[in-house]
Each structure stands twice: as structure tokens, then as C-alpha cells.
């Protein structure tokens with residue numbers, strides 16, 4: 005029955021490349037030509053230091069890696085848009101797997117960190133129907149053999165959408181300040197585990213910086229950051 009449903013869905017909604025619109029294999033979101041257009045960023049310790057140093061806010065994260073360079077109109081922009089706004093949340097899991105394949109064996113995964121999706125406010129989650137960062141985490145967890153969880157870090161304030169509104173750097177920081185909190189009981193249960201915060205697009209780093217501050221204040225000493233994409237100039 006499951007297979008019949010999938011076959012029927014493929015006929016009604018054929019899987020199309022999110023880059024160019026060509027038909028792709030079921031379960032894929034990019035054709036080989038568009039995959040080759042992605043601009044992978046290095047996944048090294050040196051690159052990690054460069055990412056942290058270029059965040060707009062001081063951030064005590066121990067490592068930060070980013071999958072691909074983000075340009076307006078690029079293939080990765082279309083993938084992120086698909087995952088966030090077109091209700092194709094399976095695209096998030098697929099993107100998580102694609103990134104996970106490249107992360108195996110890198111410094112970021114040393115000590116098997118616990119994956120933490122950057123949370124959405126519960127109201128925004130209802131509006132969208134899902135949190136795209138959770139879908140990224142599902143793909144990463146499956147590919148890299150890691151666990152993920154969504155009970156530790158919570159969003160307590162509804163903030164306006166940063167990608168939709170054109171806030172400047174200071175406004176973005178003010179927009180996310182105090183937006184997050186950690187569940188203290190859960191923090192105690194998790195002890196000193198390394199954590200890996202996962203977000204789709206990082207520009208100034210205000211959001212992930214606020215998240216890592218909250219986690220470090222809750223006693224975690226090794227908080228790492230992973231983003232799918234980042235623009236070269238921020």
C-alpha cells in the first residue's frame with residue numbers, strides 16, 4: 005500500500021530538480037548538473053575559526069562549519085526556500101543527508117555531539133507545520149549516526165522573520181536577544197555532552213549566537229554550530 009501511494013504521488017507530483025525543474029529520481033531534489041553547481045565550503049578547523057571570527061556578535065561556540073556558499077539566485081538558495089516555504093519538508097532531510105555525507109570524519113563530529121535544531125516559536129511551527137531545522141537534523145542523524153533532540157532549547161519569544169524583513173545587524177541582534185531559553189532539568193540530564201546547533205542559513209550569526217550563549221550559560225562547555233549555507237559577505 006505504501007509503495008502504491010508513493011508511485012501514485014510520483015505520477016501526480018513528479019519529483020523535479022529544485023534548481024532547474026528537470027525530472028529527477030524519486031527522493032532526489034537536485035539533478036547531477038545542479039548538484040555540481042553547489043559551492044562547498046571547506047570543513048576544516050581553520051575554516052571553523054574564520055567563521056567564528058566573522059560573526060557579528062562575540063560567540064563562545066567551540067567550532068562552526070558551513071556546508072555551502074550562499075548567493076542570491078543560487079541552487080542552494082532555491083533548496084533552502086523549498087525546504088522552508090514550499091511545504092517540501094522532505095527536502096530538509098535530503099539536504100541534511102547531503103551535508104552529513106561530507107561531515108563524516110571532520111572535527112565537528114568528534115565525540116558524537118548531540119544535534120540541536122534551532123527552535124521555532126511554537127506559533128510559527130504551527131503556521132509552517134514543521135521546523136525545517138528538525139528535518140535537517142533527521143537527515144544528519146541518519147547519515148552520521150548521531151542523536152538529535154528538541155527538548156533542551158526552546159524559543160520563548162515570537163520574533164519577526166529575519167529573512168523576510170530587512171533588519172540591519174543591530175536590529176537582528178535585538179530581535180533575537182532573550183528569544184531562547186534552555187530547559188534546566190533537561191540540561192542536567194544531558195550533563196557535559198558536546199552539542200551541535202543546526203540552522204539553515206547563517207548571515208550575521210545573531211540567532212545561533214543567542215542560542216549558543218543560552219546553552220553555555222546553562223553549563224554546556226562545548227557548543228558547536230553547523231549551518232547549511234552562508235553568504236560570502238555578511
Ligand SMILES: [Zn+2]
Nearest residue numbers: 021024035038
Ligand atoms: Zn537541475
